[in-house]
Amino acid sequence: MEPPIVEDQRPTTITDLDVDSLVQCASYLDFQDISNMAMTCKFLKKAAYSDVIWQRLFREHWPQQILCSSSGVREAYLGRLTAVNQFKFSDPLYVYLCGNTRPCNHMFLDKNILIFSEGSSIQMAKFDRFFSGGIPLVTLGEHKARTTCMRVFSLNEASLFRSGTQSNEKVVITSSSDHSIRMWSEGSCQRSFRGHNGPVSTLSDKLLGDDGSGKLLASGGEDGTVRLWSFCSGRGQHALKATLYGHEKSIKLISVAGHKPSLLVSISNDSKVRVWDTNASSSSFRSSCCVGMTSVPGSPVGMKCHESLLYIAAGSSVSIIDLRTMAKVETAAVCQPKLQSFESMPSKSLICTGGVGKAMLWDIRRSQETPKPEPIAELDGHVGPVTLLHMDPYKVVTAGIEDTYTHVWETDTCAKINSLICYDPNIVDPVYGCTAMAINGCRGVIASSGGHISVLRILDFTNSAEPVSANEEVPASKFWSSQSYDRDDTESEDE
Numbered sequence: 338m339e340p341p342i343v344e345d346q347r348p349t350t351i352t353d354l355d356v357d358s359l360v361q362c363a364s365y366l367d368f369q370d371i372s373n374m375a376m377t378c379k380f381l382k383k384a385a386y387s388d389v390i391w392q393r394l395f396r397e398h399w400p401q402q403i404l405c406s407s408s409g410v411r412e413a414y415l416g417r418l419t420a421v422n423q424f425k426f427s428d429p430l431y432v433y434l435c436g437n438t439r440p441c442n443h444m445f446l447d448k449n450i451l452i453f454s455e456g457s458s459i460q461m462a463k464f465d466r467f468f469s470g471g472i473p474l475v476t477l478g479e480h481k482a483r484t485t486c487m488r489v490f491s492l493n494e495a496s497l498f499r500s501g502t503q504s505n506e507k508v509v510i511t512s513s514s515d516h517s518i519r520m521w522s523e524g525s526c527q528r529s530f531r532g533h534n535g536p537v538s539t540l541s542d543k544l545l546g547d548d549g550s551g552k553l554l555a556s557g558g559e560d561g562t563v564r565l566w567s568f569c570s571g572r573g574q575h576a577l578k579a580t581l582y583g584h585e586k587s588i589k590l591i592s593v594a595g596h597k598p599s600l601l602v603s604i605s606n607d608s609k610v611r612v613w614d615t616n617a618s619s620s621s622f623r624s625s626c627c628v629g630m631t632s633v634p635g636s637p638v639g640m641k642c643h644e645s646l647l648y649i650a651a652g653s654s655v656s657i658i659d660l661r662t663m664a665k666v667e668t669a670a671v672c673q674p675k676l677q678s679f680e681s682m683p684s685k686s687l688i689c690t691g692g693v694g695k696a697m698l699w700d701i702r703r704s705q706e707t708p709k710p711e712p713i714a715e716l717d718g719h720v721g722p723v724t725l726l727h728m729d730p731y732k733v734v735t736a737g738i739e740d741t742y743t744h745v746w747e748t749d750t751c752a753k754i755n756s757l758i759c760y761d762p763n764i765v766d767p768v769y770g771c772t773a774m775a776i777n778g779c780r781g782v783i784a785s786s787g788g789h790i791s792v793l794r795i796l797d798f799t800n801s802a803e804p805v806s807a808n809e810e811v812p813a814s815k816f817w818s819s820q821s822y823d824r825d826d827t828e829s830e831d832e
Contacts, residue, residue: 351381352378352380352381356383356384356387359381359384360384360387360389360390363384363385363387363390364389364390364393366390368394371385371390371394372385386411388409388410388411391410391411391413391414392404392410394414395410395413395414395417398414398418398799399417399799399800401800402417402800402802419731420804421778421779421798421799421801422729422731422732422778422779422798423731423732423745423747423754424732424745424754424755424757424779424781424796424798425754425755425804425805426755426798426801426802426803426804426805427755427801427803427804427805427806428801428802428803429796429797429798429801430468430796430797430798430799430800430801431794431795431796431797432467432468432794432795433761433792433793433794433795434467434473434474434792434793434794434795435761435764435790435791435792436455436790436791436792436793437455437790437791438786438789438790438791439455439456439458439791440455440456440772440773440784440786440791441453441454441455441772441773441784441786441791441793442454442455442456442483442484442772442773443484443486443487443511443773444487444773444774444775444782444784445487445489445509445775446464446775446776446777446780446781446782447489447507447777448464448777449463449464449465450462450463450464450507451463451464451775451782451795452487452489452507452509453487453773453775453782453784453793454484454487454511455791456483456484457479457480457481457482457483457484457513457515458476458478458479458484459476459477459478459479459480459484459487459509459511459519459521460474460475460476460477461474461475461477461509461521461524462474462475464780464795464797467795468797475524477509477521477524477525477526478519478521478525478526480511480513480514480515480517480519481513481515481517482513482514482515482536483513483514484511484512484513485512485513485514485536485537485538485539486511486512486537486538486539486540487509487510487511487512487540488509488510488511488540488541488542488554489507489508489509489510490507490508490510490544491506491507491508492506492507492508492522494544494552506522507522508520508521508522508527508568509521509522510540510554512537512538512539512540512556513536513537514536514537515536516531516533516534516535516536516537516558517529517530517531517537518530518531518537518540518554518556518566520568528568528576530556530566530576530577532564532566532577532580533556533558533559533560533562533564534558534560534562535558535559535560535587536558536559537556537557537558537559538557538558538559538587538588538589539556539557539588539589539590539591540554540555540556540557540591541554541555541556541591541592541593541601542591542592542593542641542642543592543593543598544593545565545593545598545599545601545615546598546599546615547598551567551569552567552568552569553565553566553567553578553615554566554568555591555593555601555603555615556591557587557588557589557590557591557603558587558588559587559588560587561582561584561585561586561587561588561605562580562581562582562584562588563580563581563584563588563591563601563603563613564577564579564580564581565577565578565579565580565581565615566578579615581601581603581613581626581627583611583627584603584605584609584611585605585607585609586605586606586607586609587605587606588603588604588605588606589604589605589606589637590603590604590637590639590640591603591604592640592641592642592647593642594612594642594645594647594660595642595643595644595645595646596644596645596660597645599614599615599616600612600613600614600615600628600660601613601615602640602642602647602660604633604637604640604649604651606636606637607632608632608633608634608635608636608637608651608652609630609632610629610630610631610632610633610647610649610658611627611629611630612627612628612629612630612660612663613626613627613628614626614628629660629663630663631658631663631665633649633651633652633654633656634651634652634654635651635652635653635654635675635676636651636652636675637649637650637651638650638651638676638677638678638679639676639678639679639680641679641681642660643681643683644683645659645660645661646658646659646660646666646683647659647660648669648679648681648683648688650670650676650679650690651676652675652676653671653672653673653674653675653676654668654670654671654672654676655668655669655670655671655676655679655688655690655699656668656669657669657701667701667704667705667710668704668710669688669699669701669704669710670688670690670697670699670704670710670712671709671710672690672691672692672697673692674693676690676691676692677690677691677692677693677722677723677724677737678690678691678696678722678723678724678725678726679691679726680726680727680728681728682728682729682730682748683701684730685730685748686700686701686702687699687700687701687728687748688701689726689728689733689735691722691723691724691725691726691735691737692722692723693721693722693723694717694719694720694721694722694723695715695716695717695718695719695723696715696716696719696723696726696733696735697712697714697715697716698712698713698714698716698733698751699712699713700713713751714746714751716733716735716744716746716751716753718744718753718756719735719736719737719740719742719744720737720739720740720741720770721737721738721739721740721770722737722738722739723735723736723737723740724736724737724738724771725737725771725773725774727774727776728748729748729776730748731747731748732745732746732747732748732754732776733745733746733747733748733751734746734774734776734781736759736770736771736774736783737770737771738769738770738771738772739769739770740759740770740771741758741759741760741769741770741785742756742757742758742759743756743757743758743759743771743774743783744756744757745757754805755805757781757783757794757796758794759771759783759784759785759792759794760785760787760792760794761792761794764790764792769785769786769787770785770786770787771783771784771785772784772785772786772791779797779798779799780796780797780798780799781795781796782794782795782796783796
């Protein structure tokens with residue numbers, strides 16, 4: 338006999354748990370999941386704010402630090418998280434890595450993996466090994482000429498992973514003046530792509546296509562063509578899927594549209610912009626898939642797509658173009674006499690431009706309200722042109738090829754937080770400035786070069802304890818135990 342049905346009976350939900358049980362369950366979550374949980378509803382927010390959860394997170398992240406705060410455990414955790422991500426300390430772990438005369442010109446840092454190029458050589462290292470002794474670098478291999486561009490994608494993004502454990506591993510794509518593109522994975526070169534009739538100058542910042550149709554990489558060359566490559570082509574199949582004609586000069590930059598993953602934007606050295614719909618034709622050699630054209634004044638410096646908008650830094654200004662209409666929306670920044678570098682953070686409506694002696698921060702929303710854009714902050718104090726920029730929600734990092742210091746600024750207040758020396762002061766040879774940098778959270782790598790030596794400074798602020806002193810010379814912006822390794826002795830894995 339079946340039990341009688343109770344009309345007001347309802348299924349049990351997570352909110353039927355008592356708070357103590359919910360806190361116990363939440364103690365197994367990471368920081369991002371706990372943050373998401375707190376935004377769900379008031380009941381879950383109460384559990385997510387429990388001191389038990391934040392004490393565990395604090396101990397896991399900073400086991401060497403003492404937790405003490407009068408404002409609460411959660412506030413202590415968030416305060417320290419902000420401080421280490423802003424490089425607000427004077428005692429980071431650091432190591433100097435000294436090498437040969439070839440400057441480092443491309444660099445990528447992701448969690449525990451550092452990848453960079455020196456001339457034609459591609460180097461990789463596990464970040465933690467810099468501080469645990471031994472020789473941290475592995476030479477993946479070399480192009481036959483200078484490396485011109487480097488991109489890093491996950492195997493999952495590239496649709497190349499063969500098991501769930503591999504989906505978070507990285508694949509490195511490099512282009513070179515030797516007319517080739519190479520794919521590096523598992524410590525060696527896995528594939529080489531050839532097709533350009535000259536040096537390959539740039540690679541797309543993202544992969545084209547969606548997960549179902551297979552991903553494509555776009556490359557631009559000095560031959561004026563844009564070419565599309567498939568990572569998934571098997572033996573006997575051509576990796577080159579299409580060649581896009583239309584530019585008259587060499588390709589400078591390529592970016593994939595944010596609102597439509599089949600749209601590709603290219604800009605050539607004569608500042609002519611073309612938008613390509615890579616799904617528009619099945620022909621291997623096509624010019625008919627160009628769906629939009631425009632041009633901007635001055636030599637191109639940087640370009641980035643966000644949703645349906647295109648940000649182009651060229652000459653002395655940054656223009657915003659709507660890819661749906663190809664109409665210019667606004668001039669977001671003007672930097673005289675010319676731009677040296679460009680970076681953007683659309684999530685905060687911010688862009689940063691490098692000039693001579695300073696960088697400038699711009700709020701896109703303010704630029705829309707005035708006929709002539711004005712910066713919200715001038716980040717002063719550099720020597721020579723500011724050629725390198727990094728932006729994240731915590732900080733802005735600025736550096737230059739003629740400056741021996743890298744400067745760190747708070748994103749929200751534009752206050753100067755820290756100044757980091759690029760070179761090893763114990764080295765007699767002169768070092769002229771920063772040639773490349775890579776920043777990821779509370780870790781960073783700064784490359785410098787000059788004389789007969791190049792230097793990497795590897796920094797980790799995770800367990801720093803000494804705040805930057807207020808007495809140290811860190812001027813504000815205008816607001817509207819060294820170790821050395823010889824890179825010639827690094828491990829080598831030839832392809």
